[in-house]
Structure formats: structure tokens, C-alpha cells
Amino acid sequence: MLGRISATVIDAVSIIIIARFLGSTTYGQYTIAMIPITFAQIFTDLGVRNGLIKYIAQFRSENKLGNVSNLIKMAFLINTSIGILLTIITYFFASYIAGNVFNQPDITIFIQIASINLVATSIFRTANGVMIGFERMDYLSIMIIIQSIFKGFLTPILVYIGFGALGAIVGYTAALTLAALIGLLAVLYFLRSASQYETTMNFNDAGNLLFSYGIPIFISIILSGLLPQVLNLMMGLYINPTEIGNYRAALNFNVLITFLTVPISTVLFPLFSKIDIKEKNRLKIIFQNAVKYISLLTIPLVFGLILLSEPIVNIIYGTNYSLTAKFLQLNCITFLPILFGAQVTGSVLLGQGKTKVIMKSSTLSLCVGIILGWYLIPRFGISGLILTNILNQGVIIHNLYWIKKNLEFTFDYKISAKIFLSASISFFTTYFLFTIIPLQGWTKILLAGGSFILTYLFMILKTKTLNLEDIKNLKQILGSVGPLTPIFNIFLDFFEKNLTSNP
Numbered sequence: 001m002l003g004r005i006s007a008t009v010i011d012a013v014s015i016i017i018i019a020r021f022l023g024s025t026t027y028g029q030y031t032i033a034m035i036p037i038t039f040a041q042i043f044t045d046l047g048v049r050n051g052l053i054k055y056i057a058q059f060r061s062e063n064k065l066g067n068v069s070n071l072i073k074m075a076f077l078i079n080t081s082i083g084i085l086l087t088i089i090t091y092f093f094a095s096y097i098a099g100n101v102f103n104q105p106d107i108t109i110f111i112q113i114a115s116i117n118l119v120a121t122s123i124f125r126t127a128n129g130v131m132i133g134f135e136r137m138d139y140l141s142i143m144i145i146i147q148s149i150f151k152g153f154l155t156p157i158l159v160y161i162g163f164g165a166l167g168a169i170v171g172y173t174a175a176l177t178l179a180a181l182i183g184l185l186a187v188l189y190f191l192r193s194a195s196q197y198e199t200t201m202n203f204n205d206a207g208n209l210l211f212s213y214g215i216p217i218f219i220s221i222i223l224s225g226l227l228p229q230v231l232n233l234m235m236g237l238y239i240n241p242t243e244i245g246n247y248r249a250a251l252n253f254n255v256l257i258t259f260l261t262v263p264i265s266t267v268l269f270p271l272f273s274k275i276d277i278k279e280k281n282r283l284k285i286i287f288q289n290a291v292k293y294i295s296l297l298t299i300p301l302v303f304g305l306i307l308l309s310e311p312i313v314n315i316i317y318g319t320n321y322s323l324t325a326k327f328l329q330l331n332c333i334t335f336l337p338i339l340f341g342a343q344v345t346g347s348v349l350l351g352q353g354k355t356k357v358i359m360k361s362s363t364l365s366l367c368v369g370i371i372l373g374w375y376l377i378p379r380f381g382i383s384g385l386i387l388t389n390i391l392n393q394g395v396i397i398h399n400l401y402w403i404k405k406n407l408e409f410t411f412d413y414k415i416s417a418k419i420f421l422s423a424s425i426s427f428f429t430t431y432f433l434f435t436i437i438p439l440q441g442w443t444k445i446l447l448a449g450g451s452f453i454l455t456y457l458f459m460i461l462k463t464k465t466l467n468l469e470d471i472k473n474l475k476q477i478l479g480s481v482g483p484l485t486p487i488f489n490i491f492l493d494f495f496e497k498n499l500t501s502n503p
Helices: 002-044 048-061 065-101 105-114 116-133 137-194 203-238 241-273 280-317 324-340 345-351 355-407 413-436 441-462 468-478 482-501
Strands: none
Touching: 002 065, 002 105, 002 116, 002 137, 002 203, 002 241, 048 065, 048 116, 048 203, 048 241, 048 345, 065 105, 065 116, 065 137, 065 203, 105 116, 105 137, 116 137, 116 241, 203 241, 203 355, 241 280, 241 324, 241 345, 241 355, 280 324, 280 345, 280 355, 280 413, 280 441, 280 468, 324 355, 324 413, 345 355, 413 441, 441 482, 468 482
């Protein structure tokens, strides 16, 4: 989490500077130029990263560390080869894509330079999988932070001195390439360590294992990754660059939520990989606690962003991004399924090797999403795109149904309802209070934000959403965040005192 927070802060400052310098129209062109790159990135990993995470974690728990060496070598051979091939294809087709698909031949050079991201992404993702499999989140954080620092330093300078969208793409590409090389050096360290142990798996066996596990995941990645790219294509065809720039600016706020959800879901994957499917009660406890703790942190943040969207956008982006606040409010709704386990179900299924279930879910999501997008985007523009993403969240029902049927548990309805109720009451109380007391800018953010947080904590206490066992768990979890631990302990001690005196 600390690595994610640090990277997020650095990225946020960089994005704000870039967005201000470029303006909404040029920022929209930058976004359009990255569409073919993000589309091609779907194919940079044949499910190999997830296979690495699962089997490295599993082999470590089974004391078969020697098998990891050939597994990592095969993974790098597969992914790097694919990345190089995709870079070559994208580079040579850049002119056609820019001129014939988007009718903007000027962005050809942007796409060509950004194509280097594809081989860098292949290396980065493979190294990422190795680090998570070994549960070395410190190494992962270092790699992410270095990428953010370099991007946050180089990109604004290039944009400021006049390179515009080209400078933004060069800075992004250079930072990702540097992070990938650093990740590769870290992996060499893990390889040296694993090579000291005897192996029972040859090179071909490692490839077969990765492919047998990874191919359904790869199909799922294609299906789930194809949907946003199809929607992006519709966006580029039907919506003008100014609106796209406003929408992209709104999406930048997603990091405020994902820096909480991604670290938890990341560590859950190798954890679920170590637990046998027969240990259903153990899986249930981890699943329900994960949903509960993620929701406790993220749902109030979602409501807070909706509440304070206008002053935040005005301060960060200025008046040039007049539609961003509206798009931000709508986009925040897509995170509400966190209450139902949207960030955890995937880790359960991947950890238990149920890749075909995820593939079916991805197929359903793609079909529903394309139909919704085809109807809504041409008619309602960016609002239609966001509505498509909101409605398409309903496919989580498929995963929840499988888990309920086969593992015999689901999320805790009562806890999720209490969290939603607490956040809702806090939202409306603060909203009506500051309608009567009109404030602007930082004053509104600080006072309204403070009022919202205090009301939310009061509601969590009164609804008894947390119990003493939760406080104990949270103290153990948050005890690992170093200098931030005393801050969290102030709130946890307050809850513990009140729960003890009012059982």
C-alpha cells in the first residue's frame, strides 16, 4: 500500500501538470494515440503472469523452490518474444491506424514511439508476477515508485518546453522501459536464489504448466481487455477530443481508490493459491474479511469524491475542464460493487485454479458490454460510456454464484449494507449541511471532507460494523505501515474503547 500511495502521489502531481499544460483538446489527442497501444497490451501476456504468481507461491509452500527457476525462464522467453513482435507490428501499422481509423494522421509519430511500451510492458508484467509470487512487495513497490518518479520528472519537463503530447508519450515510454529493466535485474536475483535447489521440472514441463493454466486466463484477458478497447474505439469515433480529455481527466481520480484495492487484491492471489479448496471455512473467513476491510476504506472514498468533485476538479484542473466533475461523479458509481466482493472474487478463483470460470465471466462481460456500448455511446456520449461500465458490473453475479454453489459462502450481506448505509447517511448529511452553508475551494474540501469523515466514523460505530476481532486484525495489518501506524491506531483505539465499554 505504501508503494502504491507513493506512486499515486507522484503520478497525481505529474498528471495535473501535464493536463494543465496540454489543455483538454491536446490531452484528448494524447489519449486517442494511446488507444492502439493499450489494445495491443492485451496480447503481451498469455496468462503467464498469473501462472507465475500461482505456481511460485504454491511451490514455495510445498518446499519445491527448485522448480521456480525454469518456470521464470520460460515465462520471460514467452512474454518477451510476444512483446517484441507486437512492437514491430504496431510501429509499421501506426500510419494506417492514425489516418484511416482515427482520421488524425498527425498522431502517427505518437503511436510509433509509444509502441516501445509493448515490449517494456511484457518484461514489466513478468517481473511483476515473479515478485508477487515470492511475496516481495517491497521489490514491487520500488519498481513502481522508480517508474513514477522518472515519469513524474521527465514528462512535465518535456511537455513544458514545447513537445506537447509527444513529450507526454516519450516520458511515459522512457519511465516504463526503465522500470522494466530494474524489474529484470530483480528477477535475476530470484533466479540465482532458486537455482541453488534441485528441480523436478524441465523447461518443457514449465512451459506446459504455464500454458495449461494460462491459456484460459489469456482468453479471459483478451475478452475482458477487449471490451474497454472496443469502447475506447467507439469513444474515438463518436465523441470529440475535448470531451475525451475531460473524461480522461476524471479517470485520473481512479488511482485514489485503486491504491487501496490493488494492494489487497494483489496479496490475496498468492494467499488463496496456498489454501486447499477443501478448507472452505478458511477461505470463507479470508474472503469475507477482505470484502469487509476493502469496503470500509473505499466506499467512503467513493462517496467523498462524488460529494467534493466540483471543488477538487476546479482546484486541480482549472476551468478548462468544465465537464470533468460530472464525469467523475458518474464514474465513481462503477466502484460500488466492491461491496459485493468485486475486488476479491477474482483472487479466489485464480488462486484455486478456476480459470475457466473467469473465462466464462469475461465472455459474458464482453457480450453485454459491447451491446450496451453500441446503443448508449452514440446516443449519450461519455455519459453513455460510463453508464455502460456501470451496468456491465452486473456480471459479478456469475462469479458470486459459482463461489456460493461450489465453495458454499458469499459476502456478508449485513456488513455490506451497514457500510453502504453509513456512507450514504454521511453523504446526504454533509451535502445538505453545506448547501445551507455555501463554501468554495479548499475551505469546502477541508470542512465538508472533515464533516463527512466524522459522520462516517460515528455511523460505523453506531451500526456496530466493526467488532473487537476486527480491531485486532486491523491493528496487525496496519502495524506494517511504519510511520503511519500511530495515526491509524488513534482511530482503532477509539473504536476499541467504545466497543469495550458498549458491547
